[in-house]
Amino acid sequence: MATPMTADKFVAALRAEGVHVVEYGSWRTHNRAGHGAWGPINGVVIHHTVSSGTDSSVSMCFDGYAGLPGPLCHGVIAKDGTVYLVGNGRTNHAGSGDGDVLAAVIAETKLPAPNEQDTDGNSHFYGFECINLGNGADPWPAAQLDAIERVSAAICRTYGWTAGSVIGHKEWTATKNDPRGIDMDTMRQRIDARLGTKPGTPPPAPTYERFPGDEFFKSYPRSPIITAMGRRLVAAGCSAYTSGPGAQWTEADRRSYAKWQRHLGYTGAAADGWPGRASWDALKVPHTS
Template sequence: MATPLTAAAVLAALRAEGVRVVEVGSWRTHNRNQKGAWGPLNGSIVHHTVSSGTAATVRIVRDGYSSLPGPLCHGMIAKDGQVHMVGWGRTNHAGGGDPKVLEQVIAESYGTAPSKPARGNSNGVDGNAHFYGWECENLGDGKDPWPAAQYEAIVRVQAALCRAHGWTAKSVIGHREWSSDKVDPRGIDMSQLRTDVAERLKHPASWSAGKATPSTPPKETTVSTTDDRVKALHTNLLSIGEIGTTAKGTASGRIEHGAGYFLAHLLEEVRQLRADVAALKKES
């Protein structure tokens, strides 16, 4: 467990790690702290945005939607590797997740990956209080590429946080490893990402990875079936609600996880399902 880094401290940690940082507006005081606790922190979660275009994506993750106020993360990692800081404090990024996974992250006790989450946004524990959140610009369709510059930035950001807190790479997880109804970051092998973060942590923050970090990010080996995606969509639509916390930090129920966020995911999943149907028609 750790006290959250100050805005100044995280900037210093990121820049020392070689991260190119863009400060967006009043990000240092932009947060959802009025809705519950932020900290002690136990790790960092990597997400994908289901969006394209850096400027538009920055606006979305900073401002959110009418039904899901921003910020939706602490920083957005763009395709070119720049990290846009949009908030600091509690943000609407993690929602509910599995308490067993949280225990494993706290203890850094799992093998190559945490146990498969059995709880999701609607019935899990409040992740917004426990994790840093990093949205990564990607359509999340399994086809949109992850440029080397972006992947390298993801590794450096996570290494910077782990180094600052004295964590190992096992404090870094993907959203799908936290919540049973999430699939992000689709296209990234989280076990390999942790391996690459661990490699950076063996060296000074100024280290240049050279060939140690792959030029083409490894893809996840798990393939989502059409049934998997339909199930995830159904769960998302049923679970529009953020897990809030009481003053003591215990779960108090769903508050405000907004429809706009899920509609963005819904649009992309419908497109993919249509493609699946079209492919099946050609085969028949």
């Protein structure tokens, strides 16, 4: 059973992993003591704030709001990768979730789909709120994704866990969709890669899908490459999706890719939504196999 870290050990672990930490207000004594247990600790939950602006988001997560007192997490991850610590101890972040998911986290095995709310997540998980509108269009900057990777790795390294102990709120309960725009399987791969290095050192460089050629897309393929591409378009703020993205190339994929091309400065026929090598290489679609 994992014992919660002291405030000093928590800060030291994050900084050793290369995290830019800001200690916000009285975070060291700010918690929901008396409203449930804190520990044993079994993992980390990643959230999005459904807000914009660093100052207002950090303040909200520290103070809470009507019906949900703060702190609403342990740390707030800003767009620039800065992590603001707002709570130490039990916080109001995970809420009720599926006990089968908790069992899988403890065993670090494949997560089941959550279908119950029978377990208090606030007693078992560190929580990090990431500043994002959660609308599928607000981008996830590389610095913010890097900070998610680093804070998760820092906690996993402390307890000797793998990335199987890190989940998204949407994987804890079917009532949530956060962090929208982040593929948690890909994030766990990043965390495990980092855990294979010494603290604070960069993990191996990620690999990306090679451009599969013009005709690949115009054949309206069904492929995991299309899913990975769509997720990158969403993360880049270039979504025209009303659902998905999925493995089947659709008109929504073409419209989304056209947004990406316009984002890169292409116009006219060069922004028709059919991928080309230069725009594809700039998108950096993660390797799928």
